[in-house]
């Protein structure tokens with residue numbers, strides 16, 4: 412639900428602009444393969460997509476890292492590629508490789524996609540997971556919902572898989588710009604409806620994942636990263652006054668500067684390509700930031716983890732900050748290192 416009175420949960424306080432003595436903490440991909448209990452539930456579900464669409468099991472895996480670590484936020488267990496699937500794309504996951512989708516590269520492909528109003532038919536189980544979680548989480552834990560940003564989702568829909576340089580999406584952007592823009596526009600509209608339904612089901616914060624924003628620059632960054640994030644943010648805030656939004660234009664580099672102002676997001680999530688000192692001076696000056704410990708510390712641990720965690724907490728200590736990794740935790744991470752990170756953040760504050 413949208414926050415209309417002064418928030419009490421720590422993450423909502425940081426998102427409202429408060430500087431807290433101890434930053435609240437959660438972790439991207441906190442429900443995932445580094446946890447034995449996740450692997451057990453995933454095996455019970457069969458495959459990853461069956462897990463996403465099973466509200467009981469998706470609720471269970473979302474709660475697992477909250478039970479184990481007491482994070483300040485839970486993030487809905489789902490995937491950014493459910494939106495293309497709801498729009499009619501075929502989607503499957505190849506073990507050890509990643510997602511595969513039917514491609515959209517021609518007008519005929521685009522014309523076969525479903526209208527935005529039809530997405531809920533596929534996505535209803537996700538809203539049920541959100542409702543379950545809203546009733547099941549401890550009162551101090553914030554529930555974060557999410558979707559992929561239109562550009563990032565489009566890169567998968569156009570290429571039919573993850574790509575190193577987003578080449579196929581850039582090709583369509585350049586060679587058939589009207590089709591590219593139609594696709595981006597459709598994803599933007601679907602994303603607004605999807606996020607809006609998550610908020611109605613009880614999600615308290617929305618995060619927009621633009622994992623491939625870093626491959627856009629100049630005017631293309633303005634049009635295809637900033638503008639869709641602005642449109643989604645403005646529409647969600649119009650429909651749900653006060654709903655806090657986190658933007659994550661990953662690897663945006665110096666294009667992180669001004670992102671709060673250009674889009675209206677309440678918080679900008681930072682990856683590891685920018686230093687905390689630089690981001691404090693250039694991004695946190697405009698509002699809350701989230702990040703940005705390198706995920707590898709969850710594998711390597713030790714004094715290096717402690718030193719780096721302390722230095723990030725210190726660098727962001729003069730403004731609103733939510734502690735997180737710079738990207739998702741990896742399957743080879745050691746859960747003991749997650750606990751060490753949390754203890755270090757809570758001691759350092």
Ligand code: CP3
Nearest residue numbers: 439440441442443459486487488489490491509620622739
């Ligand atoms: O953060 C969370 O814990 C919430 C759930 C979540 C998942 N994916 C679960 C997941 C979120 C927020 C995502 C976002 C997502 N999905 C992004 C954007 C963030 C990022 O990582 O850059 C992207 C690009 C995707 C698409 C996707 N999903 C890929 C490329 C892969 C394969 C790579 C991999 O890590 O296996 C996935 C699968 C996926 N999504 C898993 C999880 C837990 C692993 C699935 C499994 O259990 O095998």
